[in-house]
Amino acid sequence: MSTGTGRPLRADAQRNRDKILSTATRVFAEQGLDAHLEHIAKEAGVGTATLYRNFPTREILIEAAYRNELARLCDAAPGLLAALPPREALRDWMGRFIDYATAKLGMAEALRAVVESGVNPYAHSREMMLEALTSLMDASVTAGTIRSDISATDMFAALTGIALASGKPDQRAQAERLLDLTLDGLSTNRK
Template sequence: MTEGAQRPLRADARRNREKILAVAARVFATEGLGAHLERIAKEAGVGSATLYRNFPTRESLVEAVYRNEVAQLCDAAPTLLAAKPPLDALRAWARLFLDYVTTKYGMIDALRAIAATGSNPYGHSREMIRAALSTLMEACVAAGTIRTDISPTDIGVALEGIAYTSASPEHRKQAERLLDLTLDGLTTRP
């Protein structure tokens, strides 16, 4: 193994890490950064030592949760396209985007603080999300279900606007109505 290379995690260690990330995403989305890390460890079914071995600081946990949420969102696009008609896949993915922003909303102050230290928690997330959205929209265009004069950038901005103005948990129903209205405006008319 080369110097600096990380060994792959054992299956149980990988499962523990995934459980921690899933619980942390949910807890940060509902409670923000004031959530106790020991509570996250307990709900994930691991000890505090396991949590801190994987994520030595709150910031490292926040950054890992954010990167994991982006990866799951982007990985969902081809899975949804394989299981649903393109327009239904786009709608389902847009709702996942709302979930992603709701989680990010609970961590935004920490993400900004991490970015202020010179680290870039966002990395290539914007490009990854735009690529996933492009894949979905291209499939919809090929199926003739959405207009061809709207770009993924336009839809991305619309989704961000909906999410940032009304994707907090108490405004979720409004966000979904706005999302449906926006996606309905994309569809082709017979």
């Protein structure tokens, strides 16, 4: 991450920024637009001046928190493929997708306010997720562990459906079962 001047952030400044973003995601998901920025700063363990230096407005913070969650999801794919067999990497990413969707659903009211301000935080979101999902599915097809006749677009639709049906935190066990069922449906070992 860099500053507006193109210089990279100091390590402590990057840590503070990361803490603010993860805290903001959680607090906006829990409290929506009622969340106070001062509360987010306190929960993140930073001063309000640090929060406002990084994110001068509520809308900028909401958009940055959403984009941070999206980047974390999409950027996880290569690391998962490097660390796990392809099918396990795909399943891990599917769980992360539900985490992302749960946060996004919780932040819906706050994200609507950002859209109403004229900013589109969703620009390129679908394409980024499809790219990550395609890499995971292609690796699994190459490994012979999932069918080749299901596209990443179809899988994305299935994951979105699971997130909409079971995306609340108290529905996580159901979401996990549905993810397993979906992955089993992709299996090349089906009878």
